[in-house]
Amino acid sequence: MPCLPNLKSTIFFSLLVLFPCTSWAFDYLQPLPESPLIPVNNPLTKAKIALGEKLFFDTQLLGLNSSLSCNSCHNLAQGGSDNSATSVGQGGKKTRRSAPSLWNIGLQTVLYWDGRSISLELQTLDHLRNPVISSWNSIGSVVTKLNQSAEYRQAFKDAFKDTSSKDNPVSGINIARAIASFERSLMTGKSPFDRYITGDKSALGESAVRGMKSFNDTGCLACHFGVNFAGPAPGPALKMGDGFYELFPNNLGTFYEKQYKLADDLGRYEYTGLPDERYMWRVPPLRNIELTAPYFHNGSVSSLEEAIRVMAETQLGRKLSTSTVTDIVEFLKSLTAKIPSVGNAGKEQ
Ligand code: HEC
Ligand code: HEC
Numbered sequence: 628m629p630c631l632p633n634l635k636s637t638i639f640f641s642l643l644v645l646f647p648c649t650s651w652a653f654d655y656l657q658p659l660p661e662s663p664l665i666p667v668n669n670p671l672t673k674a675k676i677a678l679g680e681k682l683f684f685d686t687q688l689l690g691l692n693s694s695l696s697c698n699s700c701h702n703l704a705q706g707g708s709d710n711s712a713t714s715v716g717q718g719g720k721k722t723r724r725s726a727p728s729l730w731n732i733g734l735q736t737v738l739y740w741d742g743r744s745i746s747l748e749l750q751t752l753d754h755l756r757n758p759v760i761s762s763w764n765s766i767g768s769v770v771t772k773l774n775q776s777a778e779y780r781q782a783f784k785d786a787f788k789d790t791s792s793k794d795n796p797v798s799g800i801n802i803a804r805a806i807a808s809f810e811r812s813l814m815t816g817k818s819p820f821d822r823y824i825t826g827d828k829s830a831l832g833e834s835a836v837r838g839m840k841s842f843n844d845t846g847c848l849a850c851h852f853g854v855n856f857a858g859p860a861p862g863p864a865l866k867m868g869d870g871f872y873e874l875f876p877n878n879l880g881t882f883y884e885k886q887y888k889l890a891d892d893l894g895r896y897e898y899t900g901l902p903d904e905r906y907m908w909r910v911p912p913l914r915n916i917e918l919t920a921p922y923f924h925n926g927s928v929s930s931l932e933e934a935i936r937v938m939a940e941t942q943l944g945r946k947l948s949t950s951t952v953t954d955i956v957e958f959l960k961s962l963t964a965k966i967p968s969v970g971n972a973g974k975e976q
Contacts, residue, residue: 655843655848655852655853656824656839656848656852657824657852657853657854658817658821658824658825658854659731659814659815659817659818659821659854659855659914659964660734660854660860661814662733662811662814663731663733663734663811663814663860663861664733664860664861664862664867665811666746666867669748669804669807669808671808671811671812672786672808674782674785674786675786675787675804675805675808675809676805676808676809676812677782677786678782678783678785678786678805678809679805679806679807679808679809679810679812680809680969681779681782682697682802682805682806682809683696683697683698683806683809684696684697684698687769687772687773688755688761688769688773688802689717689760689761689762689763690717690761690762690763691762691763691772692762693717693761693762695716695717695760697806699714700714700716700722700726701726701727701728701729703729703730703813703966703969704966704968705918706728706730706915706917706918706919706966707727707728707729707730707732707813707915707918707919707966708725708726708727708728708918708919709726710919710920710921711725711726711921711926712725712921712925712926712927713725713925713926714726716759716760717758717759717760717761717762718762720758720759721759722759722760723892724739724740724892724924724925724926725740725921725923725924725925725926727740727911727919728912728915728918728919729810729813730813730814730815730914730915730966731813731814731815731855731912731914731915732747732810732811732813733747733810733811733813733814734854734855734857734860734861734912735855735857735860735861735909735912736858736859736860736861736865736866736867736868736869736870736871737868737869737870737909738750739909740894740908740909740911740924741894741895741897741898741907741908741909741924742870742872742895742908742909743895743898745867745868746807746867746868747803747806747807747810747811748800748803748804748807749803750807751802751803751806751807752766752799752800752803755769755799755802755803766799766802767799769799769802770797770798770799770802773797773802774797779797780796780797783796783797783801783805784796786801786805787801787804814967815914815915815964815965815966815967816964816965816967817964818914818915818961818962818963818964819831819835819961819963820835820839820958820961820962821964823836823961830961831958831961832957834953834954834957835954835957835958835960835961836958837954837957837958838951838953838954838955838956838957838958838959838961839958839961841947841951841954841955841958842955842958845939845943845945845947845951845955846942846943846945847938847939847943847955850873850910850942851910851913855912855913855914856912856913856914856962857871857909857910857911857912857913858871858910859871870909871909871910872895872904872907872908872909872910873907873908873910873942874906874907874908875889875894875906875907875908875941875942876889876890876906876941876942877941877942877943878940878941878942878944881940881941883936883937883940883941884941887923887925887927887928887937888925888927889923889925889927889937889941890906891925892924892925893905893906894906894907894908894924895907895908908924913959913962914962914963914964915962915963915964915966916931916959916962916963917931917959917960917962917963918963918966922934923937931956931959931960932952932953932956935947935952935955935956935959936952
């Protein structure tokens with residue numbers, strides 16, 4: 628692979644600044660790490676992961692008579708999403724955007740399609756205050772409810788016994804810390820792609836290898852690079868809370884834009900109000916993408932083939948041949964890993 632992808636746009640230059648490839652090598656294609664970066668103020672422990680897991684699957688967390696749990700919209704056994712364009716929340720209310728997969732979510736520096744949440748802990752609290760997700764009228768109500776359970780009181784006590792909150796462990800922030808810990812443990816195993824780039828050249832077929840080359844030659848890798856194909860993971864290049872954003876659609880006025888209503892949602896602009904952020908979106912991860920149709924923030928595209936054609940044209944002004952699309956599909960399918968039954972990383976700690 629060349630050191631820099633060949634994309635003729637401003638992104639190319641911003642990447643040049645981010646990753647000068649003269650003095651140190653930066654690999655655009657990287658294998659999945661064993662574990663994401665763990666924040667010092669919320670160390671990963673077995674007890675916290677177990678509590679987070681229990682909360683994640685518990686309908687009580689989201690309302691007194693809730694039929695929904697976190698897993699309803701982020702179905703971990705189904706690749707981490709619910710395979711719907713938008714999800715049905717409390718009282719039949721619909722979410723505005725498509726529910727993303729939570730597998731390998733600890734590798735993202737910002738959360739949500741528009742990156743408006745800067746940590747998994749804050750994202751959990753934000754969801755718990757959202758009436759589409761939770762029918763409790765406040766986080767205080769869910770804390771009171773959990774405090775009534777001897778089992779939860781004990782689980783929170785065990786999970787937070789070494790912290791300054793040990794005397795009052797059932798709290799909104801500790802719910803968020805436990806769920807975020809569980810989410811950081813949601814790492815998939817190695818995919819055929821990971822085996823290939825760590826030396827097993829038999830792991831990919833010819834079409835997938837051609838697709839990997841086309842993914843670079845077409846310019847996809849300029850945006851979808853790094854361990855999660857979503858730009859830098861939390862670390863030296865981007866701190867947690869700093870997002871990697873790009874315009875989508877990059878080219879306005881395409882047939883696809885109208886057909887799939889891609890420009891109806893103004894992206895980050897709707898949150899920040901900054902004119903420069905009209906149509907700015909977080910570059911989303913592509914691992915396990917085969918499992919999480921339909922695609923894009925509005926879930927408007929149901930097949931991976933079509934999503935690739937849309938990206939090539941709206942982002943890069945390119946029309947791809949059928950065989951190139953097929954090869955890129957094969958490459959993207961090589962990013963599918965075996966999905967563990969639940970969170971795995973960090974359980975030994
Ligand atoms: C009714 C469906 C629904 C339920 C229930 C739900 N979520 Fe979500 N979740 C969504 C949608 C939709 C988004 C994307 C919203 C956006 O980007 O604006 C999202 C986004 C997220 C994200 C950010 C993902 C990313 O790629 O940035 C995380 C993390 C998350 N949810 C965790 C949870 C947890 C934990 C729970 C339980 C407390 C939960 N969700 C319950 C629908 C749901
Ligand atoms: C200029 C940056 C950029 C380039 C180049 C680019 N993408 Fe994307 N890609 C994005 C952004 C931003 C999104 C999120 C779009 C949205 O908000 O719906 C995205 C979304 C996607 C999705 C849907 C993800 C999901 O979870 O629904 C796929 C698949 C994808 N890109 C593949 C590709 C392929 C294949 C190429 C090359 C043909 C490519 N991308 C080129 C920035 C880019």
